[in-house]
Amino acid sequence: MKKNRIRILSSVQTRITAVVAAVLLVVLAANIFAFRQSSETVKQINEVFASNAVIMSLADTLTEAQGSMYDYLSTKSSPSLENFYRYEQELREMTDDLNGRNVGNELLMLEKNIRVMTQSYLSVSEDAIQARRGRNVEEYKADFARAATLFDYINNYIYTLNSRRFSRNTENYLSLLRGMRVVERMSLLMIVVVSVVALVLCVVSVRAMIGPLGALSAAAESVAGGDFSVDVRASERQDEVGVVTNAFHKMLDSIRTYIESQRESLEKEAQMKENELSMEAHLKEAQLKFLQAQINPHFLFNSLNAGSQLAMMEGAERTELFLSRMAQFFRYNVKKTGGDAALSEEIASVDNYVYILNVRFAGDIHYEKQIDSSIDPSVIRMPSMILQPIVENAIQHGIHDDHENGRVTLAVDYVPENENESGASCVRITVSDNGAGMTRRQLEAIMAHRGADARDPQADEQDSTGIAMENVISRLELYYGRENLFSIWSDGPGMGTEVTVLLPADTTVT
Amino acid sequence: MRKLIYLMTVILGISGVLVIGLYVRTQRQVRELDISPDSIRTYGRHYLFVSSDESQMLQDIYEKTASACEESGAYLEWCGRGAPRHYSAAECVDISIAMKADGIIVYPDGSGDLSDAITRASEAGVPVITILRDLPDSGRVSYAGVSNYQMGDLYGGQLLSLLRNGKNVVCLLTDAGDSENETQLLYTQMVQAVLNGAPSGRTMELRTESVDSRTDFDAEEVIRDILLGRERPDILICLNSVQTECAIQALIEYNLVGKVQVIGYYVTDQILQALRQDLIPVTMTIDTGALGDVCVQALDEYLELGRVSSYYNITLFGVTPMTVERYERERGTDAGQEADG
16 A cells, blocks of 8 residues: 555656646746735835825815815805814824824924824814804904914915825835836846756656666667567666666566576587587597408407417417407407497506507517506596507507617506696506606697697508507597597607596596 | 856856846835835924024024934924025024924014014924024023123124224124114124223224125125225224125225234134134134024023023134134034034
8 A cells, every 4th residue: 555655756747747847836936925915015006106196185174174174164054064074073183194293204204293283173173163153253263364374374284294194105216116126127128047957957857767768769669679678777766667678677587597508508518519529529539540450350359369279279378378369459349339338448558559560579578557546447437448558559659769768657546636737636657757848839739639640740640550549638628528638748858748537536437 | 057056056146146136126226215204203393493594604693503402312403494485583483483493593573573573482482592682572591692782792892903003993783684673782792892992092993884694795795895986994804704704805806814813703614714814813703603502502401391491692703813723623523523422
């Protein structure tokens, strides 16, 4: 209820009505004031000469009274007497309005003198009339003479008062006229100022009330055009404009959130699809390269098995061992081409590979394994065909020219959380050699371009192993879904090379 | 927006102040125009001052008397002054009676019917005080002025100091308004003083010339005739300020300074100037303030007690070129005290 009331009070309609009403009220007040001032001044001007009219009326009545008395004394007619008494009454009423006190003002003292002298005149006139009634000729003549003298004196005083009042009134009139002009000008100026101010306030207030609607419509137009980045701020106003603005603001926020979630969802989906495709592509590439390298692995390792059995029947143990390791190596390659393998299997594959090469190179390759005893390689899963290419690279490019002194070391250890830069524990596999080493450029090329054989740009990609470093790195990242699992380092040419592969612990143990 | 609202508020405020200022100004203007009896001092008594002579001396006397009345709580009105026609003193007294005035101060104009008018006033219960010219046979309750004896002595003394060896023609200018008795008394006393004190070899021929101050412009004509006449006086005695100013002007115009000694009457600006320039040897004057005080005091006393002293003496004294500075200082001090008061 209260909220509704507040809303009604703060509605645009109410506010516009209030502003217009206030403006009209101010202008009306200014006009009323100006009108009142003007009418007051006009009234004053009208009253300025009113006192002269009163005095002249007194003089006229006095003359009428004197004439009536003279008529009565001459003719003793009743109408004259009635007239005299009527005028006498009027004179008394008129003089009662005149000043009767001794005051320090010349005009008021003239009024007082006229008042008292008129009373004296009426008294003497009454005496004359009474004497006339009593037929006392001498007395009424003497009284009439006295009354006539007083009449003359009073008339002179009335004339004096009238002329002085007229003089004073003329000054007042001129003064009021000047004041009237000032009032007129000031009133006009005031009305103009108030009207202008009121108009400006009205325009500003209405613009302030309706202005946000303009911004809102521009924003709506942008949104309709597909631009959702337009900024519409929430309003604190309680009126209709505020409500619409806030609703639009919320609606825009909702649309933005929805679009964002849709975009993220699509991105994730696309990423997943890309990963999948990439994994498949890499595997297919590895398989292709493997198939290219091997004419018919199945036929080959079956034949090798047959050779091994033949060597065993003939009592050639070394040949039988060699053929058996060859068969294991190729079997592993064939079997693990499509998935992951245990770390132990990877190490075994490396062992077979090194054995085969030692047979080939008359045992010149010095290979050493250092496996942390706390690690069980059989429970650690990793992408297959990772270690053998690395070891192959170390042999082919690291110690190729100096098998006698060359040494390849495979180390597996555990890296706890606090020692790893990524803050997660992992299993570290290090393949190092003391061979030819690599230049910084070669290292950067491998890490940047993931080139298969950055050590020797002229190396044939169709090497015996056929599996490049790029492939190794990519499959590691695809398998674990993160980067920086592969690193290669060398102190320079002739300083050996060290390749490190990190297997995150949270994914290695399954 | 807020700045604009502030600006508009300031403009409205200024307009409001202007409007209020205008309103106050208009109201003040209206108040100034409105003559309200409540805002003007009221008086307990109404006295009338009657004098057809409107010379500087009478104006000074009126002003001093009005001041005394103001202190006493009475309003003093100069009857007939500024009226459309000239009223005689008798008429003014009659008007005062008709006005039921509380008291009348009259400077007699010499008209014969004034005594009757004063008597009528007395009968009507209006006390009358005559100043400078007495009408002892009228019904006046008191007289305030200079004693003719004292006046004769003083003028005689001044004559003695001005008489030269041989025959000195002295002309006394009388006013038509002065009563014969008073003039005679003054004349006699003056002659007596000269006779008593004149050194041998110095004689005086005293004659009187009447100047009617009631008729406009007569004084200047009469004095000119006297000074340019066959028997030009050696000493001219004036008995009012108009005569004195006319005489001084004639001395200057007809190059008679030093040839005719003028004993002036009263002190106006022109007479003061003549004294400073040593054009005249002396002027006799009265303290108009004292005269005004006495008049008001006498009327108040009569109205309160029903009786009053019939005569109040006002001192006559001379101002000479030697004493004119001291006189001015004293008069200036008096004026200052009045202003302070």
